Structure formats: structure tokens, C-alpha cells
Amino acid sequence: MPAPLTPAAIEALRARTPGAYSTTHFNHAGASLPSTGTLEAIHAHLMREATMGPMEAGVAARTQTESVRELAAQMFNAQPAEIALTTGNSQGWGTAFAALGAWSPGDRILVGRHEWGGNLAVMRLTAQRAGASIETIPSDDSGAVDPAALTAMLDERVRLIALTWLPANGGLINPAAAIGQVARRHSIPYFLDAAQAVGQLPVDVVELGCDVLTGPVRKALRGPRGTGLLYVRSSFVERLTPAFADTFSAPLDTQGEPILRTDAARLELSEGSMALRCGVANALQEALDIGLENIRARIDDVAQTLRAQLMELSGVTVLDQGRERSGLVSFNVAGYESHAVQRALAEQGISIGSNGVAYTPLDTNARGLSQIARASVSYLTTDAEISRLLDAVRGLIR
Ligand SMILES: Cc1ncc(COP(=O)(O)O)c(C=O)c1O
Incomplete structure (x- = not known):
């Protein structure tokens, strides 16, 4: 059983991930960042x-x-x-x-x-x-x-x-x-x-x-x-x-x-x-x-932190369903299409996803949604990255 992920272990994993330093990546659900070893x-x-x-x-x-x-x-x-x-x-x-x-x-x-x-x-x-x-x-x-x-x-x-x-x-x-x-x-x-x-x-x-x-x-x-x-x-x-x-x-x-x-x-x-x-x-x-249990625990932790902080922002609606949750955090920002949110964040070096109806038509239509912004995390995601994302979303609301 691999040892649980400590902050030092996460830092070491980031050090072996070139993208961890060149971008602020919240699109791990689209595609994540490969390691140097890979x-x-x-x-x-x-x-x-x-x-x-x-x-x-x-x-x-x-x-x-x-x-x-x-x-x-x-x-x-x-x-x-x-x-x-x-x-x-x-x-x-x-x-x-x-x-x-x-x-x-x-x-x-x-x-x-x-x-x-x-x-x-x-x-x-x-x-x-x-x-x-x-x-x-x-x-x-x-x-x-x-x-x-x-x-x-x-x-x-x-x-x-x-x-x-x-x-x-x-x-x-x-x-x-x-x-x-x-x-x-x-x-x-x-x-x-x-x-x-x-x-x-x-x-x-x-x-x-x-x-x-x-x-x-x-x-x-x-x-x-x-x-x-x-x-x-x-x-x-x-x-x-x-x-x-x-x-x-x-x-x-x-x-x-x-x-x-x-x-x-x-x-x-x-x-x-x-x-x-x-x-x-x-x-x-x-x-x-690393261990899949460890990965799951860390992703859950990071996603919960991000979700809770997004929920505190007025003008942001967190759209996640279910009792048990994954590392995908879906939300909309009042007054913006999700593509516009994605574009605005990309200009600041932050990658998120933006999903239209075609990816999940039955659910999206059943909930009367036409799009969602999606910030997806990894075990590599840090508090500093979450702060950067939240600051950028706050900047949109103002
Ligand atoms: C749940 C789900 N299924 C299928 C796919 C499609 O995967 P691929 O592009 O590898 O065919 C995706 C891609 O995001 C997905 O999220």
C-alpha cells in the first residue's frame, strides 16, 4: 500500500511535470499534464x-x-x-x-x-x-x-x-x-x-x-x-x-x-x-x-476546496449534482457564456473546459442548461492555483 500523498510528495510530482510550471491547468478532465518520465x-x-x-x-x-x-x-x-x-x-x-x-x-x-x-x-x-x-x-x-x-x-x-x-x-x-x-x-x-x-x-x-x-x-x-x-x-x-x-x-x-x-x-x-x-x-x-486510493483522496480534497470557494462567490452557480463527487467542478458565471469564461481565463494563462449540450445531451437538456464551465482538478493541483482561478473568476464578476 503506497504512502499517502504528503505536500512534499505532491511538490516532487509537480517538479517532474513540465506543465505544472508553464500553465495553470484546470482541464485535467480534457487531458492532463504528462510527467517527465512519461x-x-x-x-x-x-x-x-x-x-x-x-x-x-x-x-x-x-x-x-x-x-x-x-x-x-x-x-x-x-x-x-x-x-x-x-x-x-x-x-x-x-x-x-x-x-x-x-x-x-x-x-x-x-x-x-x-x-x-x-x-x-x-x-x-x-x-x-x-x-x-x-x-x-x-x-x-x-x-x-x-x-x-x-x-x-x-x-x-x-x-x-x-x-x-x-x-x-x-x-x-x-x-x-x-x-x-x-x-x-x-x-x-x-x-x-x-x-x-x-x-x-x-x-x-x-x-x-x-x-x-x-x-x-x-x-x-x-x-x-x-x-x-x-x-x-x-x-x-x-x-x-x-x-x-x-x-x-x-x-x-x-x-x-x-x-x-x-x-x-x-x-x-x-x-x-x-x-x-x-x-x-x-x-x-x-x-x-502513487496509489489510486491516495489519488482519489487528494482529488476529492482539492475539488471540495475549489467547489466550496466557488460557491461563496456571488454571481457564480456551482452546478454539480450527486452525493458523491468527482474532481470535475461545473459552474456558470452570471452574464457570461461558458466559452467566454473559458476564453477570459485562457488570456490569463488558466485553462478550464467549456461543455455544450452535445457532450451530455440527455442530462444537459433535462436540467435546462445549454452550457457549463468546467474546472477539473488533479492530485497536482495546489491551493495557489485555486487562488489564481478564483481571482480570475472574481475579476469577471466585478
Ligand atoms: C465521459 C466521457 N466519455 C467519453 C469521452 C470521449 O473520449 P475520447 O475523446 O477519448 O474518445 C469523454 C471525453 O471527454 C468523456 O468525458
């Missing part, structure tokens, strides 16, 4: 490729690149064979969804109100063609998806339950494990979008009861852009037939017959950036070394 791992492999030849360098670094599966499995309480490597959340989620096969008229998909807009787009394109329906699971009065309401909706036509664990538009944490228990009890496939959860919370796929879980590495895990992780429960792999394949996911046998792999990598292609994979391995190892 940058060096990427650079070292690019140099190997340049000097040895890329294919030869790939062979030389195979242990390192393949360690990603072991490290991700360790982080998720899964098996290495249950991990596929992707280019981001949407690629993993969409590939797994497309592999579910044909849909029929009357098939039902049940989604949480906070489902990521990209996942909804994939589901709608398929559902519209097939005559299947997508229905929203009601939320409780805190805004969180309600497992009892889900149970009441079930019948034999439900073919998929999809949940976004930590919504992109605010601080809510959905009860992903309770939804998983319902899915397991009724043997319904359960896809969990954990884009904002991986690297921010402990993730235990056994406890979550999910069949598929996706996450990018560029967010709380602080890895490079263009990388992602896809978990598929081993007993679910056989249910997935990829929409297309290559020599890695389905090598041809001597008769020319494609033999689909039996692990999660049946949803993975052979080509990818080995340099970025080296960076991913480093980022995963660093998160494991």
Missing part, C-alpha cells in the same frame, strides 16, 4: 525507432509495450488477456458496441442520463437502422442514475445497459457497481464508460460487474493523447465479433480461415504507436506507485 519513455522509443528501424525497435521494446496489459489489469483487478489497447475512449466503446452484432426491431438499450454524446451517437445510428429503442434510466433526486428505477424497466427485450460512470459535465459519481449488480442479476450486457474514472478512482471490474469498460489514458492517468484502454470480461469476449479484423485480431490459418483471438485483443489492431505505448506503460506505473 515524456522520456516516449522519446526513448522514438529514438530507438530512428536508430534501429521502427519494426526492429518494436521487437526490442515488446516487454515494455506489452506490460501495458499487465499494468492495466493490475489497476482494474482484471486479467491481462481482458485488456485491449485503443486510441481513446470512443474507439474502444464504439468497437465493442459494433461487435455486439445485429440489432432487431423492438430491442431495447437502457442508458443513464449522463451518457457521453459520442456513445449515444453510435447507439442511435444503429438503433435507427434496426428499429431498436434507446431509453433513459431515471435519476434519483440527487441526479444519480437510480438502480431501482432501472430494475423496474427491465424485460426480455433489453439487450444492453450503458452507463457513464463520471459524467463529463460535472462532479457527479454514478453508482456504477449498483447498476452492475442489476445487470449481473438479469444477465444483461453492461458497458461502462469510465473515461473520467480511470486514474481518478480505484477501478475494480469484479465489483463493478461490467462486461466492457473503457477509458482514455490522456485524462486522469496523465498519459499521451491518442491512447486508451478497453476491458472486456473474459466470459464476454466470445459474445463480441469485431466489425473488421486484421492479421493480429484474426490471423488466417493454413486453410485461409480467420481465427479470431480468444482474448480482448480480438478488438485490437496490430498497428499502433509503440512510442505512445511506452508512455502509457510509464503513466500506468506512476499511477499505481
Whole structure:
């Protein structure tokens, strides 16, 4: 069990993060700041490729690149064979969804109100063609998806339950494990979008009861852009037939017959950036070394401080829902569109996010919102950075 994060430990982690000194970053939920170690791992492999030849360098670094599966499995309480490597959340989620096969008229998909807009787009394109329906699971009065309401909706036509664990538009944490228990009890496939959860919370796929879980590495895990992780429960792999394949996911046998792999990598292609994979391995190892419980505790602390201080500012409305909260802090400033807030802060060297309806359409519309400003924190975030952000928001209100 790694030691809890002390102020000295946080300072040391910041010292190994170039961006910690060049920007005031409150957009960790968009993409976080990589460490020097991660940058060096990427650079070292690019140099190997340049000097040895890329294919030869790939062979030389195979242990390192393949360690990603072991490290991700360790982080998720899964098996290495249950991990596929992707280019981001949407690629993993969409590939797994497309592999579910044909849909029929009357098939039902049940989604949480906070489902990521990209996942909804994939589901709608398929559902519209097939005559299947997508229905929203009601939320409780805190805004969180309600497992009892889900149970009441079930019948034999439900073919998929999809949940976004930590919504992109605010601080809510959905009860992903309770939804998983319902899915397991009724043997319904359960896809969990954990884009904002991986690297921010402990993730235990056994406890979550999910069949598929996706996450990018560029967010709380602080890895490079263009990388992602896809978990598929081993007993679910056989249910997935990829929409297309290559020599890695389905090598041809001597008769020319494609033999689909039996692990999660049946949803993975052979080509990818080995340099970025080296960076991913480093980022995963660093998160494991710090400890996910420690990361969660520190992020919760920082987010609560920021939330409480924003709430004290007149003219600022904090919009976070839920009883349990994440490191995403959503708010609006009276008289400003969120894009204008984002722009004004950027001029002062402070990065935040600004979300429109398209990212979380069901929730944003249900709450009558058209946009939100989003300040997302990391375990690297300091009180000085919070003060800088608050001063800049105060400057807007005056
Ligand atoms: C909850 C959630 N799901 C999915 C995504 C999309 O991830 P990607 O851009 O890696 O496809 C995001 C991105 O912010 C997200 O917040």
C-alpha cells in the first residue's frame, strides 16, 4: 500500500511535470499534464525507432509495450488477456458496441442520463437502422442514475445497459457497481464508460460487474493523447465479433480461415504507436506507485476546496449534482457564456473546459442548461492555483 500523498510528495510530482510550471491547468478532465518520465519513455522509443528501424525497435521494446496489459489489469483487478489497447475512449466503446452484432426491431438499450454524446451517437445510428429503442434510466433526486428505477424497466427485450460512470459535465459519481449488480442479476450486457474514472478512482471490474469498460489514458492517468484502454470480461469476449479484423485480431490459418483471438485483443489492431505505448506503460506505473486510493483522496480534497470557494462567490452557480463527487467542478458565471469564461481565463494563462449540450445531451437538456464551465482538478493541483482561478473568476464578476 503506497504512502499517502504528503505536500512534499505532491511538490516532487509537480517538479517532474513540465506543465505544472508553464500553465495553470484546470482541464485535467480534457487531458492532463504528462510527467517527465512519461515524456522520456516516449522519446526513448522514438529514438530507438530512428536508430534501429521502427519494426526492429518494436521487437526490442515488446516487454515494455506489452506490460501495458499487465499494468492495466493490475489497476482494474482484471486479467491481462481482458485488456485491449485503443486510441481513446470512443474507439474502444464504439468497437465493442459494433461487435455486439445485429440489432432487431423492438430491442431495447437502457442508458443513464449522463451518457457521453459520442456513445449515444453510435447507439442511435444503429438503433435507427434496426428499429431498436434507446431509453433513459431515471435519476434519483440527487441526479444519480437510480438502480431501482432501472430494475423496474427491465424485460426480455433489453439487450444492453450503458452507463457513464463520471459524467463529463460535472462532479457527479454514478453508482456504477449498483447498476452492475442489476445487470449481473438479469444477465444483461453492461458497458461502462469510465473515461473520467480511470486514474481518478480505484477501478475494480469484479465489483463493478461490467462486461466492457473503457477509458482514455490522456485524462486522469496523465498519459499521451491518442491512447486508451478497453476491458472486456473474459466470459464476454466470445459474445463480441469485431466489425473488421486484421492479421493480429484474426490471423488466417493454413486453410485461409480467420481465427479470431480468444482474448480482448480480438478488438485490437496490430498497428499502433509503440512510442505512445511506452508512455502509457510509464503513466500506468506512476499511477499505481502513487496509489489510486491516495489519488482519489487528494482529488476529492482539492475539488471540495475549489467547489466550496466557488460557491461563496456571488454571481457564480456551482452546478454539480450527486452525493458523491468527482474532481470535475461545473459552474456558470452570471452574464457570461461558458466559452467566454473559458476564453477570459485562457488570456490569463488558466485553462478550464467549456461543455455544450452535445457532450451530455440527455442530462444537459433535462436540467435546462445549454452550457457549463468546467474546472477539473488533479492530485497536482495546489491551493495557489485555486487562488489564481478564483481571482480570475472574481475579476469577471466585478
Ligand atoms: C465521459 C466521457 N466519455 C467519453 C469521452 C470521449 O473520449 P475520447 O475523446 O477519448 O474518445 C469523454 C471525453 O471527454 C468523456 O468525458
